[in-house]
Amino acid sequence: DAGITQSPRHKVTETGTPVTLRCHQTENHRYMYWYRQDPGHGLRLIHYSYGVKDTDKGEVSDGYSVSRSKTEDFLLTLESATSSQTSVYFCAISELVSTDTQYFGPGTRLTVL
């Protein structure tokens, strides 16, 4: 199994508060991704990173920001959480190019009240 951890695994927060989710990998993979999973939508890409300090937007990036200061860590921040951001968030990594197989972390269940 790919060495990917996510923290926290569960979080309940209130509307308007900032939230940061962390993804940590031990595989030294270049690409890292954040997805959200919602019923009926499969997984949708929020942001991705193709190297340290190199990030770009995915298809549902509004309301989210990311940072990658080290190869192994990729942070997802909700600046001001809203109820529509209640979801399960998955981090993924791929080794070289982004069409390599993506391996997923265990997920973080976020509830925004």
Next chain:
Amino acid sequence: AQKVTQAQTEISVVEKEDVTLDCVYETRDTTYYLFWYKQPPSGELVFLIRRNSFDEQNEISGRYSWNFQKSTSSFNFTITASQVVDSAVYFCALSEATPVRESSASKIIFGSGTRLSIRP
């Protein structure tokens, strides 16, 4: 535009039956990749297979087999002699070819998933 359709929202079969999960995709690319992932009740996403568009050979791995047909834009997944442990949500996904710029991540488009229940 890329699209992945998993028309079967839920399937329920009795243990030891064979079951096929359908996946139909749309893309204008000539080079692309197809994936299947399994999401058991515990919630993690488990990679099952990656197939590129130039390799139309069917793949078999134990009780699992995949049938890739470009003519019908389908990449179906069959479980033979199903077991209760096969109960999960299964996702099919499509990725376009390696992008020209390294900064551009190829989009991976996921289908909405098929929930498979295996009854003892």
